[in-house]
Amino acid sequence: MSLALHTDRYQLTMLAAYARTGLAERRAAFELFVRRLPPSRRFLVACGVGRAVEALRELRFSSDDLAWLEADSFLGPAFRHRSVRDLFERFRFRGRVLAVPEGRVCFPGEPLLRVEGTLAEAQLVETLLLSIINHDTRVASKCARIVLAARGRDCFEFGTRRTHEHAAVAAARAAWIAGFAGTSNEEAARRWGVPVSGTMAHAFVLAHAADHGEEGERASFEAFAETFEVPATALVDTFDTLRGVDRAIAASNGARTSRPSIGGVRIDSGDLATLALHARTRLDVAGMAGTRIVLSDDLDEHRIDALTRGHVPVDAFGVGTMAVATPDAPSLGAVYKLVALEDAAGRLVAVQKRSSGKGSSAGPKQVFRSGLDDAGLEDVVGVDGEPLPGEPVLQEVFGPRVGVDLSAAAARARCAADLALLPARLRSIDPRGGDEDFPVRKSAALTALHDTVDREGRAVL
Amino acid sequence: MSLALHTDRYQLTMLAAYARTGLAERRAAFELFVRRLPPSRRFLVACGVGRAVEALRELRFSSDDLAWLEADSFLGPAFRHRSVRDLFERFRFRGRVLAVPEGRVCFPGEPLLRVEGTLAEAQLVETLLLSIINHDTRVASKCARIVLAARGRDCFEFGTRRTHEHAAVAAARAAWIAGFAGTSNEEAARRWGVPVSGTMAHAFVLAHAADHGEEGERASFEAFAETFEVPATALVDTFDTLRGVDRAIAASNGARTSRPSIGGVRIDSGDLATLALHARTRLDVAGMAGTRIVLSDDLDEHRIDALTRGHVPVDAFGVGTMAVATPDAPSLGAVYKLVALEDAAGRLVAVQKRSSGKGSSAGPKQVFRSGLDDAGLEDVVGVDGEPLPGEPVLQEVFGPRVGVDLSAAAARARCAADLALLPARLRSIDPRGGDEDFPVRKSAALTALHDTVDREGRAVL
Numbered sequence: 050m051s052l053a054l055h056t057d058r059y060q061l062t063m064l065a066a067y068a069r070t071g072l073a074e075r076r077a078a079f080e081l082f083v084r085r086l087p088p089s090r091r092f093l094v095a096c097g098v099g100r101a102v103e104a105l106r107e108l109r110f111s112s113d114d115l116a117w118l119e120a121d122s123f124l125g126p127a128f129r130h131r132s133v134r135d136l137f138e139r140f141r142f143r144g145r146v147l148a149v150p151e152g153r154v155c156f157p158g159e160p161l162l163r164v165e166g167t168l169a170e171a172q173l174v175e176t177l178l179l180s181i182i183n184h185d186t187r188v189a190s191k192c193a194r195i196v197l198a199a200r201g202r203d204c205f206e207f208g209t210r211r212t213h214e215h216a217a218v219a220a221a222r223a224a225w226i227a228g229f230a231g232t233s234n235e236e237a238a239r240r241w242g243v244p245v246s247g248t249m250a251h252a253f254v255l256a257h258a259a260d261h262g263e264e265g266e267r268a269s270f271e272a273f274a275e276t277f278e279v280p281a282t283a284l285v286d287t288f289d290t291l292r293g294v295d296r297a298i299a300a301s302n303g304a305r306t307s308r309p310s311i312g313g314v315r316i317d318s319g320d321l322a323t324l325a326l327h328a329r330t331r332l333d334v335a336g337m338a339g340t341r342i343v344l345s346d347d348l349d350e351h352r353i354d355a356l357t358r359g360h361v362p363v364d365a366f367g368v369g370t371m372a373v374a375t376p377d378a379p380s381l382g383a384v385y386k387l388v389a390l391e392d393a394a395g396r397l398v399a400v401q402k403r404s405s406g407k408g409s410s411a412g413p414k415q416v417f418r419s420g421l422d423d424a425g426l427e428d429v430v431g432v433d434g435e436p437l438p439g440e441p442v443l444q445e446v447f448g449p450r451v452g453v454d455l456s457a458a459a460a461r462a463r464c465a466a467d468l469a470l471l472p473a474r475l476r477s478i479d480p481r482g483g484d485e486d487f488p489v490r491k492s493a494a495l496t497a498l499h500d501t502v503d504r505e506g507r508a509v510l
Numbered sequence: 511m512s513l514a515l516h517t518d519r520y521q522l523t524m525l526a527a528y529a530r531t532g533l534a535e536r537r538a539a540f541e542l543f544v545r546r547l548p549p550s551r552r553f554l555v556a557c558g559v560g561r562a563v564e565a566l567r568e569l570r571f572s573s574d575d576l577a578w579l580e581a582d583s584f585l586g587p588a589f590r591h592r593s594v595r596d597l598f599e600r601f602r603f604r605g606r607v608l609a610v611p612e613g614r615v616c617f618p619g620e621p622l623l624r625v626e627g628t629l630a631e632a633q634l635v636e637t638l639l640l641s642i643i644n645h646d647t648r649v650a651s652k653c654a655r656i657v658l659a660a661r662g663r664d665c666f667e668f669g670t671r672r673t674h675e676h677a678a679v680a681a682a683r684a685a686w687i688a689g690f691a692g693t694s695n696e697e698a699a700r701r702w703g704v705p706v707s708g709t710m711a712h713a714f715v716l717a718h719a720a721d722h723g724e725e726g727e728r729a730s731f732e733a734f735a736e737t738f739e740v741p742a743t744a745l746v747d748t749f750d751t752l753r754g755v756d757r758a759i760a761a762s763n764g765a766r767t768s769r770p771s772i773g774g775v776r777i778d779s780g781d782l783a784t785l786a787l788h789a790r791t792r793l794d795v796a797g798m799a800g801t802r803i804v805l806s807d808d809l810d811e812h813r814i815d816a817l818t819r820g821h822v823p824v825d826a827f828g829v830g831t832m833a834v835a836t837p838d839a840p841s842l843g844a845v846y847k848l849v850a851l852e853d854a855a856g857r858l859v860a861v862q863k864r865s866s867g868k869g870s871s872a873g874p875k876q877v878f879r880s881g882l883d884d885a886g887l888e889d890v891v892g893v894d895g896e897p898l899p900g901e902p903v904l905q906e907v908f909g910p911r912v913g914v915d916l917s918a919a920a921a922r923a924r925c926a927a928d929l930a931l932l933p934a935r936l937r938s939i940d941p942r943g944g945d946e947d948f949p950v951r952k953s954a955a956l957t958a959l960h961d962t963v964d965r966e967g968r969a970v971l
Binding site: 052054055056057058059060061062063065066067069070072075077079104117122123124126127133168172175176177179180181183184207209210211212213214215216217218219233234235236238239245246247248249250251252253255256257258259260262263272273275276277278279281287288289370373374375376379380381382385386387390391392393398400401402403505506507 | 513515516517518519520521522523524526527528530531533536538540565578583584585587588594629633636637638640641642644645668670671672673674675676677678679680694695696697699700706707708709710711712713714716717718719720721723724733734736737738739740742748749750831834835836837840841842843846847848851852853854859861862863864966967968
């Protein structure tokens with residue numbers, strides 16, 4: 050499905066104006082980047098490129114789209130010009146995209162994406178790319194901190210109800226890439242291969258209480274166990290959490306099946322640390338040492354850090370609101386700026402915006418990374434093509450020579466590798482400081498280019 | 511398109527278990543409500559019901575959906591039972607939904623939605639309803655504050671790039687319902703009839719600088735004016751805002767058209783109040799008193815309030831991040847709880863959850879509203895069917911007797927009417943206090959019902 054109209058109106062007016070003024074076919078490069086880290090954050094996890102590439106492949110104006118635009122009182126009259134009509138009718142994204150591969154750690158001031166193509170095609174995709182990359186990178190960057198705080202325990206993304214019904218699918222994918230063990234979102238499983246899990250809500254327990262009052266809780270666990278062949282997680286806090294644990298134990302022992310029917314208990318309210326300790330003891334005494342304890346209830350990296358530091362017996366966390374709404378940084382301000390354009394003489398020229406506090410950084414760039422570990426992680430942002438040491442981070446993700454595995458599984462592996470090597474000061478979730486202390490500098494050549502553009506308004510590349 | 515798999519896995523496991531245990535067809539009622547207001551908020555604007563009703567109408571499991579579920583190692587084996595297979599294959603939502611009509615002001619502790627139907631159908635829709643209502647109500651509630659702060663000036667929603675590409679369409683709809691004048695999102699215009707506008711990005715100005723340096727700014731305004739027949743808004747802060755205003759004036763005077771080509775200027779950075787004052791003077795001196803000034807740049811209700819209180823010459827605001835990411839309240843915690851269920855004897859029984867700090871409120875309820883004005887707004891939450899004075903707020907929105915216009919335009923009119931009548935203390939955007947001071951109480955009959963359920967675990971209705 051094409052998302053051609055899932056965009057800001059001004060992309061469409063600009064497209065028409067580029068067609069009319071003959072700029073549409075000029076070679077251009079845009080870059081997508083974040084100006085600054087959210088407060089107390091120390092890194093970002095690049096995410097969304099896999100989804101963006103799929104959207105770019107499908108991008109075109111359907112006959113319905115065109116009919117809609119032609120009927121518009123502002124845009125419509127421009128379609129009387131053949132150049133405008135042709136540009137919209139024939140539109141396909143045929144450019145080239147380089148990106149920080151999904152799952153990799155990155156920092157402000159580094160391009161997350163560079164889009165090269167005609168001015169028309171590279172401009173039109175701005176809003177769509179920003180929507181996708183801002184959303185997915187925001188979620189993945191938060192979830193990576195939650196994974197670090199969990200110290201090896203599983204985290205499951207349960208946030209579908211706290212975000213838009215389609216955003217939820219992308220959020221589940223981003224959380225998985227960041228290292229979550231799975232999601233509750235069924236569509237994310239089908240669409241992106243994210244492991245999915247989930248058993249019962251409080252309503253299921255309550256439904257059995259209509260006949261039996263609170264004792265119906267045990268009946269609910271038994272009913273569940275009889276429906277499925279795999280041991281399930283019982284939600285034990287509908288009435289009284291520890292009585293709920295006892296009923297889960299009773300249901301497991303009394304099940305009309307030959308196998309243990311309760312594989313875990315989930316506690317979703319109250320003093321999680323104390324309840325988990327008591328639940329563990331009761332399960333162990335009942336001979337159910339293998340039964341897992343899952344905790345949830347507005348958990349974020351700080352509450353999870355406290356639980357895992359405190360040696361609370363917990364096997365997994367369910368994380369909803371904090372993973373998808375990321376309240377400490379509820380939006381990511383990535384922007385998409387023209388960095389180079391062909392001039393009338395056919396030369397590629399570096400340009401930049403100078404708006405107060407919102408300037409851009411001229412010229413196509415590459416990031417060269419050295420030593421992603423305590424010894425000395427350093428990213429140098431240089432002019433594209435500069436012979437600098439270190440690993441070039443931006444890779445082609447759309448175009449003739451795609452050099453990176455675009456699957457979510459590959460992204461997840463890259464994220465785990467980067468997080469494992471991240472210096473301790475960057476892995477820290479300490480809310481004090483951090484957001485200005487990241488290891489990125491500009492190369493001498495890039496600084497010189499910017500000086501020229503500052504002085505002369507543009508610089509021939 | 512059916513969103514049957516855009517849900518939490520546990521809705522599907524519960525559906526299977528209800529089928530197996532014979533509970534699926536029992537009559538049930540669930541309610542969707544918010545437990546507390548976000549800090550310093552004083553009201554909510556109900557939003558999303560129009561989208562929810564469309565989703566409920568389309569809800570079914572396609573053959574692809576069923577094949578996916580049957581192949582699952584946990585869920586799949588349950589499909590060998592005919593009762594389970596039949597329930598999924600024949601699933602349609604045939605229940606009844608009552609809701610606070612979209613656009614109306616509402617408060618915590620009041621049901622926003624009541625869903626009545628079989629336990630199976632009313633349970634399955636939980637996640638989808640929460641995703642839609644939580645998202646749309648969150649955005650509309652924030653945008654209503656922005657509209658109040660704008661004191662009659664137009665607000666335009668520009669946040670598409672700061673949220674997921676599909677969430678953006680719903681956010682534009684919610685902002686419009688809350689009183690925004692329009693959106694930049696093209697799909698929201700087509701899908702929901704929201705007025706759409708937008709002209710140029712900084713890249714458009716920069717593209718003309720490749721040949722001419724900063725002087726290309728004027729050429730960019732002229733190029734735009736020559737493409738369209740309607741006066742457009744010039745973005746004037748790419749290089750130097752006041753020089754940008756001068757170039758807009760020059761472009762308008764020099765346009766090769768007989769009409770004024772510049773209808774407005776937009777300032778997106780810097781000291782907005784000072785720049786707007788200078789821009790207004792220059793435009794007036796140039797005889798362009800009718801040219802509008804549009805301000806944007808991370809504006810929220812507090813910054814807009816300061817600008818409109820300060821008599822800054824501004825005609826309209828562009829609001830992006832703050833409208834769609836709502837950073838002071840980035841998620842809305844509405845929940846969906848079973849409030850009544852048919853028991854084995856065929857009686858409808860009120861039930862409630864008691865989890866620490868996360869209890870629910872038993873029994874199907876109605877909200878009776880009196881005097882939505884300073885004289886004494888009061889909402890009384892009573893048991894459904896209770897003969898209480900005041901206007902019943904919940905109306906049927908899905909079922910045999912829909913009694914409310916579900917269009918976004920009707921919702922927008924309701925919101926404007928409610929906001930106009932809202933008492934001054936609730937209209938206030940003062941960040942100090944407010945979130946606990948809202949005018950809702952329970953009826954005596956509802957209190958008595960809850961006492962019974964607290965004591966006996968359930969109460970026959």
